[in-house]
Amino acid sequence: MGVLDGIAEDLVTALDARLDGHRAELRSEEIGTVTRVSAGVAEVEGFTELFADELILFPGGLMGAASEIEERRAGVILFGPAEQLPVGAEARRTGRVIDVPVGEALLGRIVDGLGAPLDGEGRLRPAERWPVERPAPAILDRAPVELPLQTGVKAVDAAIPIGRGQRELVIGDRQTGKTAIALSAILSHAAGRPGTEGPLAAPGVCVYCAIGQRAASVARVIETLRREGALERTVVVIAGSEDAPGLQFVAPYAATSIAEWFMARGDDVLVVFDDLTRHARAYRELSLLLRRPPGREAYPGDIFYIHSRLLERATHLRDELGGGSLTALPIIETQAQNISAYIPTNLISITDGQIYLSPDLFEKGQLPAVDLGRSVSRVGAKAQLPAYRAVAGDLRLSFAQFEELEVFSRFGTRLDEETRAKLARGRRVRAALRQRESERPPPPEQIAVLLAATQGMMDDLPLERVAEAERAIAEAIRRERPELCREIERGAAFGDDDRAALAETVRAAIEGLGEGRDGDA
Numbered sequence: 231m232g233v234l235d236g237i238a239e240d241l242v243t244a245l246d247a248r249l250d251g252h253r254a255e256l257r258s259e260e261i262g263t264v265t266r267v268s269a270g271v272a273e274v275e276g277f278t279e280l281f282a283d284e285l286i287l288f289p290g291g292l293m294g295a296a297s298e299i300e301e302r303r304a305g306v307i308l309f310g311p312a313e314q315l316p317v318g319a320e321a322r323r324t325g326r327v328i329d330v331p332v333g334e335a336l337l338g339r340i341v342d343g344l345g346a347p348l349d350g351e352g353r354l355r356p357a358e359r360w361p362v363e364r365p366a367p368a369i370l371d372r373a374p375v376e377l378p379l380q381t382g383v384k385a386v387d388a389a390i391p392i393g394r395g396q397r398e399l400v401i402g403d404r405q406t407g408k409t410a411i412a413l414s415a416i417l418s419h420a421a422g423r424p425g426t427e428g429p430l431a432a433p434g435v436c437v438y439c440a441i442g443q444r445a446a447s448v449a450r451v452i453e454t455l456r457r458e459g460a461l462e463r464t465v466v467v468i469a470g471s472e473d474a475p476g477l478q479f480v481a482p483y484a485a486t487s488i489a490e491w492f493m494a495r496g497d498d499v500l501v502v503f504d505d506l507t508r509h510a511r512a513y514r515e516l517s518l519l520l521r522r523p524p525g526r527e528a529y530p531g532d533i534f535y536i537h538s539r540l541l542e543r544a545t546h547l548r549d550e551l552g553g554g555s556l557t558a559l560p561i562i563e564t565q566a567q568n569i570s571a572y573i574p575t576n577l578i579s580i581t582d583g584q585i586y587l588s589p590d591l592f593e594k595g596q597l598p599a600v601d602l603g604r605s606v607s608r609v610g611a612k613a614q615l616p617a618y619r620a621v622a623g624d625l626r627l628s629f630a631q632f633e634e635l636e637v638f639s640r641f642g643t644r645l646d647e648e649t650r651a652k653l654a655r656g657r658r659v660r661a662a663l664r665q666r667e668s669e670r671p672p673p674p675e676q677i678a679v680l681l682a683a684t685q686g687m688m689d690d691l692p693l694e695r696v697a698e699a700e701r702a703i704a705e706a707i708r709r710e711r712p713e714l715c716r717e718i719e720r721g722a723a724f725g726d727d728d729r730a731a732l733a734e735t736v737r738a739a740i741e742g743l744g745e746g747r748d749g750d751a
């Protein structure tokens with residue numbers, strides 16, 4: 231034994247001595263040279279070793295990430311302006327992958343795509359940094375989606391409900407109210423339902439990730455968050471249109487890591503990516519600069535993968551792992567309503583459903599411009615509060631039938647009484663689904679007004695008085711049915727007795743508003 235020990239010791243010493251020589255060699259190879267620079271990427275030569283996504287440091291503090299790694303040559307995605315980087319400049323390995331600060335300290339802060347503060351509120355002192363790319367939770371660690379995420383938008387909460395842990399796409403042409411829907415979801419989620427008991431009471435955590443947006447639109451969102459008191463429950467991650475494409479590319483992954491920290495401690499987190507069309511464009515630009523072969527619409531072959539690996543990270547964790555959840559609302563902008571373009575179809579297939587916003591509805595003033603017929607939520611209904619299911623369970627279907635009927639009725643002049651009644655009902659339901667951007671009615675009010683519209687209690691009401699009726703209903707149920715409202719929010723079963731009680735109050739509240747009937751306008 232003693233002899234063997236001696237031999238082992240000798241061997242170790244000999245190896246150490248040889249390694250020392252190599253170490254010196256290796257160290258010298260930790261510095262490379264920039265051989266080519268283009269807007270957004272740099273080519274570096276000289277490294278013998280690099281790991282994927284390793285951070286590279288350039289003079290002046292400019293950072294990049296090793297992306298296209300070949301023997302002694304690497305394409306590096308830059309996270310800052312390339313203008314200051316001359317060919318021949320030195321590039322240093324850092325041995326770190328791209329990571330971001332995470333933790334409680336980020337709440338209320340506005341940071342860039344790498345987590346550096348942009349709000350002038352001082353340095354972040356995070357306890358931890360997490361890599362921006364993290365593996366999605368394993369299937370066995372995931373629990374079914376079972377709690378709703380209220381958006382405060384009637385059409386969404388009632389007909390296309392979103393569950394906590396789900397990925398729901400918000401899709402539509404430009405200026406159709408996509409950001410408005412996502413913002414409403416953030417404001418509702420961040421506020422929670424204080425004063426109620428049950429699953430919706432606790433305020434949630436939100437991350438708003440703006441990618442490639444104009445500074446003015448992002449400023450508007452931040453202003454709203456601040457005004458409504460939601461900023462302190464939100465982290466804003468911004469990579470603007472004027473930022474390097476590398477920052478725009480990395481921002482949603484960074485935002486997700488920031489969100490995952492909260493999920494890991496048991497919070498329900500909502501992440502909005504506004505928007506992934508611009509994210510895809512930034513990645514296409516980088517790929518072309520890195521000379522990767524372009525595919526359909528000039529996007530690189532892994533464009534599907536970059537979005538699927540991002541959205542796979544949305545989940546609801548098992549109770550043993552804290553029971554937190556990460557709900558993702560990616561936004562996609564379509565052109566001329568073409569949802570079969572490459573990026574929209576990819577995202578539609580990755581997500582659990584989509585909220586489709588129609589420019590035609592927007593033009594007609596039907597706001598929010600949610601097109602129920604083309605929207606779907608594949609898992610949300612299971613998580614919906616029981617009262618929604620009881621009152622608006624078939625809303626999407628019956629509304630689609632009404633819309634079809636409405637189109638056909640334009641061709642015929644003489645309509646029978648039954649058709650006329652159906653049209654009148656459908657129009658009142660449509661009017662009841664309208665709401666202003668600033669309105670976020672709580673679940674009991676939404677349910678009561680939908681009950682009134684779908685059950686025909688508003689059939690005699692002139693369309694322009696539906697909003698007024700809604701206000702009267704909201705006030706009446708708050709005053710007369712506080713117990714029932716509490717039960718609805720608690721997620722209690724909603725039986726026939728409850729429905730009858732609610733209907734009675736609603737009917738009384740809007741009685742008398744029907745004077746001056748305008749036919750079935």
Ligand SMILES: Nc1ncnc2c1ncn2[C@@H]1O[C@H](COP(=O)(O)OP(=O)(O)OP(=O)(O)O)[C@@H](O)[C@H]1O
Binds near residue numbers: 409410
């Ligand atoms: N429910 C609503 N009621 C009234 N106005 C609304 C409503 N929803 C959105 N708007 C208005 O419509 C405009 C476009 O909304 P928003 O910016 O959310 O759309 P977008 O699709 O995200 O736009 P972009 O293409 O610029 O990203 C804004 O001026 C907004 O105030």
